[in-house]
Amino acid sequence: MVMRSAVLACCALTFALHAVAAPPADAELDARVHTLSEQLRCLVCQNQTLADSNADLAVDLRRQIREQLRQGASDEAVKQYLVQRYGDFVLYKPPLKPLTWLLWFGPLLLLIAVLAGLSRARSRRAAPAAPLDDAERRRLAELLDEPPRSADPLPPLSPP
Known part of the structure; x- marks a missing residue:
């Protein structure tokens, strides 16, 4: 036992x-x-x-x-x-090899493209529009059915 x-x-x-x-x-x-x-x-x-x-x-x-x-x-x-x-x-x-370059550098390339697009849009918006010449003003007035105004922003002086 x-x-x-x-x-x-x-x-x-x-x-x-x-x-x-x-x-x-x-x-x-x-x-x-x-x-x-x-x-x-x-x-x-x-x-x-x-x-x-x-x-x-x-x-x-x-x-x-x-x-x-x-x-x-x-x-x-x-x-x-x-x-x-x-x-x-x-x-x-x-691993960093030609087949995976897009995985590694794709986000950076996308960021650069977005920044370039924003910069281009900002530069286009920042450039002031060229003033209209007399021919363009007449054409615009015809299209809008208004009497043409002169290029001079001041009204002509009237004799007293």
Whole structure:
């Protein structure tokens, strides 16, 4: 009976140690999955990382990442796998190469275009209109059915 109790105690102790030792490995794996998920873009939401998104695809991708890391794949290998499947867009910080120049420099180019357009509109608005000559005044008066006025803004002096 004592022997049986000792064996049961050893088994219980073994299970307890195994249960205590298992979570750190899972916690370490969770931390790696979370860190890697923060570097990847959710393909559904597009403005969230995989770690922040609750979309079904994001959940599936996090599950795939976990499985690959559990099988011993490195973080870079997992990233390369996802880039091969979904392109550089899946990376939250895509590499600087000719295919991604628009991603990197597009906002700057758009800002420059908007500022140039605003500057051009302001310069057009700031230029005063040239005064009308006599022929243009007569034509305008004809169109408006008014008697033409002279170019001189002061009325003629009448004798006293």
